[in-house]
Amino acid sequence: MSIAETATDAGNMHNPSSADGTGGSGGSGLGRRSFLGYVVGGTTLVAAAEFAATPRADAVIPSAPQIPELYDLEDLQTDAALPTSALISVTINKDGTASFAIPRAEVGQGITTSTAMILADELDLPVSKVKVTLAPARPELLLNQLTGGSNTTVSTYTPIRVAAAIARNALLDAAAIELGYAVARLRTYEGLIEAPDGTTISYGDLADKAASPQTKKVEVVLKEAKDRKVVGRPHNRDDALAAVTGQKNFSMDLDVKGALPTMVCRPPTLNGSPRRLKNRKKIKRMPGVKDVVKVNTGIAVRARTFGQCIDAIREMDVVWNKGSVEGESDHTILAGLKRAEIPMIVPNVPILADQIDADFAFAFRSSAALEPNCAIADVREDSAEIWAGLKVPILAQQNIAQAVGLRQDQVKVNVITSGGSFGHKLFSDAAIEAAKISKKMKKPVRLMWHRADEPRQGRLHPMVTSRVRATMLGNEVLSFEQRNTSVVTDFSHGLGEIITSTLDEAPTSVGKALGGLAFSETIFTLTQELPYNFGAVTQLLSETDGRFNTGSMRNIYSPDTAVASELVIDMMAKKMKMDPLEFRLKFIKDERTRACLEKVAEEGNWGRKMPAHRAQGIAVHKEYKGSTAVLVEIDTRPSTVNRKIRNAVTGPRVTKVVMAVDAGLVINPRGLEAQMQGGFMDGLALTLTSSCHLRNGKFLEASWDNYFYTRQWNVPRKIDVHIMDPGVDQPGGAGEAGVPASAAAVACAYARAVGKVPTAFPINHGEISFKPKTFVPPVPKSPTNGLKFTY
Amino acid sequence: MPKQTFILNGKPVTVNVNDDVRVLWVLRDLLGVTGPKYGCGINVCKACTSHINGKAFNPCSVKVGDLKKKDRVTTIEGLPDTVGKKLHPMQQAWIDRDVPQCGYCQPGQIMAAVATVKKVRREGRQLRESDLDEIRNICRCGTYARIREAVEEGARNMR
Numbered sequence: 043m044s045i046a047e048t049a050t051d052a053g054n055m056h057n058p059s060s061a062d063g064t065g066g067s068g069g070s071g072l073g074r075r076s077f078l079g080y081v082v083g084g085t086t087l088v089a090a091a092e093f094a095a096t097p098r099a100d101a102v103i104p105s106a107p108q109i110p111e112l113y114d115l116e117d118l119q120t121d122a123a124l125p126t127s128a129l130i131s132v133t134i135n136k137d138g139t140a141s142f143a144i145p146r147a148e149v150g151q152g153i154t155t156s157t158a159m160i161l162a163d164e165l166d167l168p169v170s171k172v173k174v175t176l177a178p179a180r181p182e183l184l185l186n187q188l189t190g191g192s193n194t195t196v197s198t199y200t201p202i203r204v205a206a207a208i209a210r211n212a213l214l215d216a217a218a219i220e221l222g223y224a225v226a227r228l229r230t231y232e233g234l235i236e237a238p239d240g241t242t243i244s245y246g247d248l249a250d251k252a253a254s255p256q257t258k259k260v261e262v263v264l265k266e267a268k269d270r271k272v273v274g275r276p277h278n279r280d281d282a283l284a285a286v287t288g289q290k291n292f293s294m295d296l297d298v299k300g301a302l303p304t305m306v307c308r309p310p311t312l313n314g315s316p317r318r319l320k321n322r323k324k325i326k327r328m329p330g331v332k333d334v335v336k337v338n339t340g341i342a343v344r345a346r347t348f349g350q351c352i353d354a355i356r357e358m359d360v361v362w363n364k365g366s367v368e369g370e371s372d373h374t375i376l377a378g379l380k381r382a383e384i385p386m387i388v389p390n391v392p393i394l395a396d397q398i399d400a401d402f403a404f405a406f407r408s409s410a411a412l413e414p415n416c417a418i419a420d421v422r423e424d425s426a427e428i429w430a431g432l433k434v435p436i437l438a439q440q441n442i443a444q445a446v447g448l449r450q451d452q453v454k455v456n457v458i459t460s461g462g463s464f465g466h467k468l469f470s471d472a473a474i475e476a477a478k479i480s481k482k483m484k485k486p487v488r489l490m491w492h493r494a495d496e497p498r499q500g501r502l503h504p505m506v507t508s509r510v511r512a513t514m515l516g517n518e519v520l521s522f523e524q525r526n527t528s529v530v531t532d533f534s535h536g537l538g539e540i541i542t543s544t545l546d547e548a549p550t551s552v553g554k555a556l557g558g559l560a561f562s563e564t565i566f567t568l569t570q571e572l573p574y575n576f577g578a579v580t581q582l583l584s585e586t587d588g589r590f591n592t593g594s595m596r597n598i599y600s601p602d603t604a605v606a607s608e609l610v611i612d613m614m615a616k617k618m619k620m621d622p623l624e625f626r627l628k629f630i631k632d633e634r635t636r637a638c639l640e641k642v643a644e645e646g647n648w649g650r651k652m653p654a655h656r657a658q659g660i661a662v663h664k665e666y667k668g669s670t671a672v673l674v675e676i677d678t679r680p681s682t683v684n685r686k687i688r689n690a691v692t693g694p695r696v697t698k699v700v701m702a703v704d705a706g707l708v709i710n711p712r713g714l715e716a717q718m719q720g721g722f723m724d725g726l727a728l729t730l731t732s733s734c735h736l737r738n739g740k741f742l743e744a745s746w747d748n749y750f751y752t753r754q755w756n757v758p759r760k761i762d763v764h765i766m767d768p769g770v771d772q773p774g775g776a777g778e779a780g781v782p783a784s785a786a787a788v789a790c791a792y793a794r795a796v797g798k799v800p801t802a803f804p805i806n807h808g809e810i811s812f813k814p815k816t817f818v819p820p821v822p823k824s825p826t827n828g829l830k831f832t833y
Numbered sequence: 834m835p836k837q838t839f840i841l842n843g844k845p846v847t848v849n850v851n852d853d854v855r856v857l858w859v860l861r862d863l864l865g866v867t868g869p870k871y872g873c874g875i876n877v878c879k880a881c882t883s884h885i886n887g888k889a890f891n892p893c894s895v896k897v898g899d900l901k902k903k904d905r906v907t908t909i910e911g912l913p914d915t916v917g918k919k920l921h922p923m924q925q926a927w928i929d930r931d932v933p934q935c936g937y938c939q940p941g942q943i944m945a946a947v948a949t950v951k952k953v954r955r956e957g958r959q960l961r962e963s964d965l966d967e968i969r970n971i972c973r974c975g976t977y978a979r980i981r982e983a984v985e986e987g988a989r990n991m992r
């Protein structure tokens with residue numbers, strides 16, 4: 043149906059580019075695929091396509107493939123669209139613009155820009171005339187409204203082109219009548235249609251003439267790659283002007299009547315709950331304070347300003363119930379993970395073979411964005427309205443309805459652009475909390491978490507151990523086993539439901555292999571892929587301990603898995619007396635990853651002589667239908683490590699970065715470069731600096747002066763990104779692709795510079811270099827000496 | 834309630850609020866000036882960076898009562914007016930280099946960049962890499978590399 047192909051050319055169905063499931067006009071001229079869509083009945087032109095991709099043909103199974111080579115998380119999310127019959131539509135407006143509401147969240151990754159580019163190309167309209175907005179929660183899209191797994195472009199690429207192409211055809215049909223020429227003789231450009239005699243008519247003037255009184259089904263062929271003028275060329279972001287002038291509105295900037303600042307006094311230990319506020323009267327009398335209520339997460343206060351909320355929280359005298367991990371610390375949780383580790387398959391000492399056993403631990407890390415968790419909620423007797431940055435708005439709508447006792451259709455959920463997500467906004471914690479508070483206060487609330495709440499009560503990337511055993515005989519690798527054991531990752535944001543509802547659609551070979559696995563294990567299996575020929579390769583995940591608030595963090599498992607495996611690969615190379623690059627090139631499995639590796643080696647001058655305490659590191663990663671390679675140089679000289687910057691964690695400095703990324707068909711190279719640079723900053727922090735320390739049931743970190751995300755003093759002064767052109771017509775994901783190989787390359791370089799492979803990450807986790815802020819009160823006092831630091 | 838008066842983006846403003854409320858909340862919650870963002874409230878993240886009498890400061894850490902009548906507070910919204918243009922050269926550099934990702938930190942980044950350039954000029958020298966290293970503003974999207982390029986471009990175009 044709809045975007046399903048009209049089988050005019052059976053042979054074409056099996057060409058390599060249609061087997062990938064995103065369709066595309068693979069093949070040339072004759073027998074190009076056509077797609078079906080609709081001109082929607084109405085007074086202005088609306089063209090629509092079903093938001094679903096064509097079912098893929100089962101791929102040819104190479105020898106001993108890992109599952110992601112056959113079918114990965116991207117496929118799963120793309121296939122998840124299949125059973126839905128919901129439409130996405132493009133509207134041509136009378137002012138000559140086109141508008142489109144994307145059922146995804148913009149969290150900084152630039153999807154509104156890249157989507158506008160795709161539409162502009164297919165419509166022959168300037169990008170500036172394409173208005174892309176974020177759709178509110180659309181229950182009819184079911185689980186197909188989830189922004190995650192870097193899947194946006196992968197799953198929306200074909201449907202939005204189909205809708206645009208249908209719109210363009212309808213405009214041409216209308217123009218043919220107006221101008222008195224056959225469609226074939228008309229030309230479209232820049233939002234105009236030109237007749238052979240030079241007369242033109244604009245899309246805006248045709249918008250109503252091209253409209254159809256009834257919805258009708260039409261067939262369309264998409265533009266070929268060679269005819270694209272916008273896709274694949276660098277384009278600046280559509281929201282940059284708003285961002286640099288302070289006009290870009292985030293949830294907390296919206297003017298919603300009566301929605302006064304609201305904050306929550308939270309428990310001293312993780313997941314504690316309030317029993318009683320002892321000095322309620324006193325708090326109610328404090329300046330600016332309007333309302334005080336108890337909710338399950340703490341004591342909420344609504345006031346004239348956020349500053350007065352903070353002051354009130356600091357005065358609150360609350361009796362707390364115990365938390366979920368009372369008395370526990372990093373080392374007790376780690377011991378629990380150790381106990382839950384599952385055994386390797388290969389026996390300990392194969393005769394004659396060399397064996398490497400390595401064991402790594404990765405600390406808890408905060409996925410919080412710079413914009414803290416926040417939401418505006420206005421809950422009434424029989425309706426509710428929410429404004430928040432949400433990546434799974436449908437689930438938020440359901441959860442909110444349930445939390446406040448309304449029907450799902452009584453809850454309106456507005457998706458607002460977020461100040462970053464990194465996996466954090468897959469959940470709707472703040473929106474649900476805001477709704478509960480609003481219901482209890484019977485007033486609109488503007489709920490914001492204090493920064494201190496984020497690492498202490500917010501979602502973290504779980505603590506993980508990764509064990510690797512590799513066996514080698516002569517110059518061959520016989521086996522490579524990796525076992526990750528992790529604190530449970532929360533997938534209640536909907537990816538879980540997508541998996542259950544979609545696996546039936548997956549190729550049977552995949553379905554069988556995944557049968558019986560838990561959600562997280564399924565995701566692990568769908569995402570992890572070791573791109574090397576290492577004989578018997580197994581990578582498995584086991585989970586234990588569900589007492590923490592967790593979630594994915596700009597990728598779910600890959601950074602930790604890549605750090606562990608790439609470090610072991612360096613150890614294997616050493617054992618075989620091979621150079622790390624030479625070793626990788628010998629064993630690499632696929633040409634696209636090899637090309638990335640060769641690119642960074644050449645551009646980064648791999649193997650150049652480095653002075654003492656400095657070294658290069660190189661690593662690759664394959665995921666999201668693409669590959670990444672990263673080469674870094676690191677400086678660990680004591681004079682660098684101990685350089686002084688006020689209140690800063692300095693440490694080793696990466697001085698140079700060269701990245702190569704193959705992300706398939708690239709819509710916007712400038713956006714991809716930005717995503718890769720950002721991904722590097724994350725990878726750097728994961729390996730060197732950023733973590734949360736659990737002590738006695740509490741996370742110690744409370745702000746950016748404790749949680750050491752990459753800062754300018756850590757940033758490499760040179761970072762080059764090379765974008766590969768694999769000549770395919772399928773886009774890959776970009777948002778998360780940069781992190782794993784970056785984290786791994788930094789780890790490999792560090793190990794070589796100091797002559798010792800670290801076993802715990804980030805490398806500075808062992809020492810606590812700050813004085814923890816108070817737990818009661820749970821938020822620090824705002825300083826008053828700001829005028830001393832003007833510059 | 835005490836009356837607080839200062840100059841905001843070129844115009845005198847008066848607000849009724851207690852002395853100890855921090856300037857950030859006066860701007861955002863009472864005056865509806867939302868360019869300066871909250872990211873920590875303790876003068877660490879620098880998302881709220883604005884200018885006072887032409888120098889960078891962090892309004893989350895200054896009591897409104899400490900502002901004097903003649904103090905000129907400039908937020909990102911008022912930055913273009915300081916050069917009498919639609920965009921300050923630093924903002925233009927940010928657009929040229931396509932710096933923002935989520936954009937949340939960027940008003941603060943730009944205000945910090947302008948102040949940094951002015952400071953090195955006061956010191957009678959050129960911008961150095963070490964000046965860029967010491968810009969404290971966090972960008973959780975990791976736009977640091979383009980920020981460095983943009984500060985240099987903006988500096989070249991600042992008079």
Ligand code: FES
Binds near residue numbers: 871878879894
């Ligand atoms: S909010 Fe002012 S420095 Fe963070």
Ligand code: FES
Binds near residue numbers: 461462935971974976
């Ligand atoms: S652009 Fe998102 S925090 Fe800087």
